[in-house]
């Protein structure tokens with residue numbers, strides 16, 4: 510009987526499908542995610558790992574799990590998994606692409622709109638009783654319509670962002686390393702520098718990789734318009750947070766909305782939390798009930814296929830491990 514570890518609580522429906530497969534299923538139900546040491550202890554005899562962003566699944570974890578055949582990440586980003594180590598060991602790595610793109614773009618666009626129309630800071634002012642008499646020059650916001658949105662990383666989520674921006678009559682630019690065939694009305698820009706210079710809003714949707722770590726730092730903020738707003742719903746380390754703080758305080762950019770930070774959770778005394786022009790959400794862009802349920806079911810499908818010796822439907826390293834895959838040995 511294969512054994513599966515689920516590293517966070519999950520929907521009862523997903524747990525039921527896992528258990529109905531006949532596998533032995535262990536679900537980490539604690540409010541806190543397992544520590545790295547807890548994870549190492551818990552994987553000793555597992556065949557499948559249903560993993561979450563809360564844990565780094567590195568070579569050390571993989572070496573503690575000699576039977577591990579498949580890692581099914583609950584999410585599309587899998588930067589928390591040491592993919593080179595999985596490839597070396599023939600462990601299949603899977604994710605949940607596509608199904609969360611619309612919810613994630615909804616949140617990214619909501620962050621953009623909130624920063625533009627000041628739903629981030631003005632309600633707090635009203636609650637403090639500081640709403641003065643009507644003032645034609647007071648509480649001024651920034652338009653969304655006819656402004657330029659720069660999308661960095663025009664993949665599945667970036668494309669959904671472009672569609673939303675079109676509905677708001679925005680001009681849309683995008684930067685990818687490769688120009689797309691389907692552009693959703695957006696205009697391709699061939700460098701990060703150019704898109705930063707030209708955009709009123711910059712929304713990040715590229716994955717976290719060694720190349721994109723600290724991709725947004727002091728030099729990049731200085732290229733942006735002083736009126737520009739940054740939206741980051743991809744991964745915290747894509748933005749150099751110290752440089753962002755300086756840019757927000759010095760006025761190099763006007764504002765930032767972040768769904769993701771370093772670390773997560775961000776400590777309550779972090780300097781970014783003192784700024785009115787910075788809005789921070791607790792990594793929830795995909796977090797609607799419907800979408801999270803679909804992600805859970807896709808993760809279940811992936812992990813069950815892997816422990817049964819089949820290629821998981823959303824395997825990201827099938828080509829790399831074709832010759833040494835544990836699920837086939």
Ligand SMILES: NC(=O)C1=CN([C@@H]2O[C@H](COP(=O)(O)OP(=O)(O)OC[C@H]3O[C@@H](n4cnc5c(N)ncnc54)[C@H](OP(=O)(O)O)[C@@H]3O)[C@@H](O)[C@H]2O)C=CC1
Nearest residue numbers: 586662663664665666685686687714715716742743794795
């Ligand atoms: N906050 C949240 O809750 C969520 C966050 N995410 C994050 O969003 C990311 C994107 O997801 P998704 O849209 O599905 O991924 P996709 O793979 O569909 O799209 C990623 C895009 O980024 C581009 N890209 C890759 N590297 C670079 C680079 N160095 N510079 C510029 N563009 C680059 C790719 O194009 P090309 O290869 O041509 O460069 C591709 O178009 C995930 O990796 C995850 O980190 C996802 C879901 C929810």
Ligand SMILES: O=CC(=O)O
Nearest residue numbers: 583584585586795
């Ligand atoms: O952060 C979430 C993801 O799906 O990636």
